[in-house]
Amino acid sequence: MISMRSKYALKALGYMARNPEKESFLIAEIAQAEGIPKKFLEAILLTLKNNGILSSRKGPGGGYAMAKAPATVTIGAIVRSFEGDLAPVQCLSETAHASCPECGDEDTCGIRLVMADVSQAVSSVLDTVTLADMLQRSEFERQKRQQVVDFAI
């Protein structure tokens, strides 16, 4: 399960990417539009900024803006900002690399070997799909269903 933080981040970034005509966004506006607690979103956007995904300006007329094009931001980069690396077991974490307590020999640990494959499988999805891809897929589904409704009428 990914955290609310990650979900809120994806929703907030989705909102921003869907409105490319706007130069900057207020926290309060995004919070309102996407139904995210404002104070919580504050911390989330700050994290995204510190990870180079957003930029910000203080003061009147300020706000947040995308630091990169949506097509160059992977879902993996976003999620990892909050979940750390997505290691299914501690001993596979590169940041915070602590060998699993009691995992005898790390090199030959069967659990570790299998989980390395899992980690690889997850990354191959999340590091391939971009924010733009996500929105495009969503839009595609929306239109597909719209058509069905049209036919029904």
Add this chain to the structure above:
Amino acid sequence: MISMRSKYALKALGYMARNPEKESFLIAEIAQAEGIPKKFLEAILLTLKNNGILSSRKGPGGGYAMAKAPATVTIGAIVRSFEGDLAPVQCLSETAHASCPECGDEDTCGIRLVMADVSQAVSSVLDTVTLADMLQRSEFERQKRQQVVDFAI
């Protein structure tokens, strides 16, 4: 991150599968051998029994035994006994299916679409690899490294 429960379960089952000559195992024996808190392991083995992976007999001479051959038990079946289905977001969970709070339209939610791919990727690994496979890979790594040591000498 998988829970300690899952890790302990994998270790316990690994121990049992590595000693096929034994007909049954005491909780205390497994706990000792694998360094698992005995009372905690108690609950874990019970869960594995309720999921059809282990069988048990009470009383003197009793204990736990594998209910199936290690080659027919997938890592997915073991892990899912403790983690539920491995849905990365609530709305993808089949048991406990509750739509994510605030996830507007579930059919067109981009987050859900991407996470469905992630879920699929994870399952394709965990439902393919069996307990026997895991031990075999571990043994293979062990021998590979053993050879390197031999050459070094």
Add this chain to the structure above:
DNA sequence: GCTAAGTCTAGTTTGAATATAGGATATAGC
């Protein structure tokens, strides 16, 4: 019926996730 085992119920403890409050800091416009 004694003892060795698993089974069940009910806790405790700890830590992380979610969220909020309130002030500090920066900047635009006058």
Add this chain to the structure above:
DNA sequence: GCTATATCCTATATTCAAACTAGACTTAGC
């Protein structure tokens, strides 16, 4: 330089699940 606006930062509450423990109950073999 004052004020309004907005982000930035620190601290704290709250809630919940994970990890683990205690102790009584049940079953089976001798």
